[in-house]
Amino acid sequence: MSALQTFDAIVVGGGPSGATAATDLARAGRNVLLLDRAGRIKPCGGAIPPRAIRDFAIPDSLLVARVRSARMVSPKSKKVDMPIENGFVGMVDRAEFDEWLRERAAANGATRVTGNFERFERDPDGVAVIVYNKPDGTEARARGKVVIGADGAKSQVARQCVPGSDHVRYVFAYHEIVRSPRHGTGEFDSARCDVWYQGQISPDFYGWVFPHGDTTSVGSGSAKKGFSLRKSVTDLRAAAGLAGQETVRREGAPIPLRPMKQWDNKRDVVLAGDAAGVVAPASGEGIYYAMAGGRLAGEAAAAFLDTGDVKALATARRRFMKAHGRVFWILGMMQWFWYSSDKRREKFVKLCEDPDIQRLTWDSYMNKELVRRDPMAHVRIFFKDMAHLLGFASA
Numbered sequence: 393m394s395a396l397q398t399f400d401a402i403v404v405g406g407g408p409s410g411a412t413a414a415t416d417l418a419r420a421g422r423n424v425l426l427l428d429r430a431g432r433i434k435p436c437g438g439a440i441p442p443r444a445i446r447d448f449a450i451p452d453s454l455l456v457a458r459v460r461s462a463r464m465v466s467p468k469s470k471k472v473d474m475p476i477e478n479g480f481v482g483m484v485d486r487a488e489f490d491e492w493l494r495e496r497a498a499a500n501g502a503t504r505v506t507g508n509f510e511r512f513e514r515d516p517d518g519v520a521v522i523v524y525n526k527p528d529g530t531e532a533r534a535r536g537k538v539v540i541g542a543d544g545a546k547s548q549v550a551r552q553c554v555p556g557s558d559h560v561r562y563v564f565a566y567h568e569i570v571r572s573p574r575h576g577t578g579e580f581d582s583a584r585c586d587v588w589y590q591g592q593i594s595p596d597f598y599g600w601v602f603p604h605g606d607t608t609s610v611g612s613g614s615a616k617k618g619f620s621l622r623k624s625v626t627d628l629r630a631a632a633g634l635a636g637q638e639t640v641r642r643e644g645a646p647i648p649l650r651p652m653k654q655w656d657n658k659r660d661v662v663l664a665g666d667a668a669g670v671v672a673p674a675s676g677e678g679i680y681y682a683m684a685g686g687r688l689a690g691e692a693a694a695a696f697l698d699t700g701d702v703k704a705l706a707t708a709r710r711r712f713m714k715a716h717g718r719v720f721w722i723l724g725m726m727q728w729f730w731y732s733s734d735k736r737r738e739k740f741v742k743l744c745e746d747p748d749i750q751r752l753t754w755d756s757y758m759n760k761e762l763v764r765r766d767p768m769a770h771v772r773i774f775f776k777d778m779a780h781l782l783g784f785a786s787a
């Protein structure tokens with residue numbers, strides 16, 4: 393018998409995915425350890441859809457702004473506004489948001505531990521042991537019947553336990569948090585997200601200005617080696633009239649480009665969120681998908697604990713891809729085609745003037761379902777898209 397305490401589940405990483413998995417498992421009466429390293433705020437634009445607020449009971453107090461439209465800016469500086477008919481995009485500050493999620497897990501009974509996951513081992517009886525460094529530098533260990541790796545992009549749990557994680561490709565994203573100007577100063581609107589599609593801002597992704605109440609996130613992303621994101625954000629701040637605003641923080645992080653092919657080790661480890669490569673292509677949206685993936689990983693872990701059947705672990709990926717795989721595929725195609733040249737970006741922004749496209753875009757973003765109530769809108773969009781792809785429509 394090991395002298396170490398054995399948890400039903402150990403969750404490594406207390407971001408949106410890990411905290412959600414830990415909360416759900418603890419609520420279901422499991423004995424859960426939630427391990428998170430302290431001290432770094434996750435770099436993030438912090439935009440979340442109403443579906444995330446609804447499904448994961450996010451309180452109003454965590455929303456620092458409510459965004460009611462998006463402005464798309466083309467290479468030739470054409471501006472297309474896309475108002476949201478019913479509802480809003482919620483903006484969260486990750487320092488408060490993530491801490492609140494971790495505290496919710498603890499309030500539901502999870503044991504919260506601060507420490508840095510170092511390595512994965514096994515006891516002689518085959519049970520998983522995670523080894524971590526405590527803040528005082530000493531090493532500690534815990535045993536888990538199942539381990540959820542939710543330690544973000546470049547996950548160590550994934551690297552040590554799940555094949556294929558060393559082949560994941562990333563967009564690198566960088567942003568500067570600036571003090572927000574007063575609403576209405578120049579073009580600044582505290583209830584509008586601006587999305588910049590210009591090759592000089594990003595050759596393969598986009599730049600953004602996301603208002604967060606007192607502060608605003610101005611950022612850009614690219615997978616191209618050698619592309620200077622710092623220069624791009626300096627240019628973007630100048631173009632958006634934010635060059636003179638005080639800079640509060642500068643930070644960046646990788647965003648995985650596509651879901652990994654395998655999320656579990658076929659024995660007792662399953663991944664969730666960025667660790668599993670789950671971020672929507674084209675938009676870079678990851679918070680909702682991390683929480684949804686955390687929930688599915690929690691359910692897969694619970695089924696495994698109940699039955700001992702290792703196949704239960706694979707249901708996390710299967711169920712996630714069933715729900716979101718088609719949207720990820722469409723977004724991947726969009727990114728590949730529309731973000732590849734300024735000529736195409738110009739057409740893409742023009743397409744966004746279309747009311748059908750605006751409605752479908754918002755409906756699917758807000759509710760995370762492909763809209764079925766207006767099938768003709770899909771048909772109209774298909775033909776409009778084809779016309780643009782084939783060059784029949786004027787730019």
Ligand SMILES: Cc1cc2nc3c(=O)[nH]c(=O)nc-3n(C[C@H](O)[C@H](O)[C@H](O)COP(=O)(O)OP(=O)(O)OC[C@H]3O[C@@H](n4cnc5c(N)ncnc54)[C@H](O)[C@@H]3O)c2cc1C
Binds near residue numbers: 407430680
């Ligand atoms: C610049 C930028 C802007 C973005 N903007 C948006 C946006 O506006 N909206 C959106 O939906 N998504 C956005 N994303 C994506 C989103 O931030 C991620 O997809 C999301 O945070 C993933 O959640 P997660 O829980 O899987 O991982 P993370 O949020 O990365 O959480 C991982 C957790 O694991 C912990 N951890 C890591 N390593 C260890 C270790 N060794 N030991 C212990 N703990 C560890 C970390 O402390 C962290 O708390 C953005 C990403 C970037 C980089």
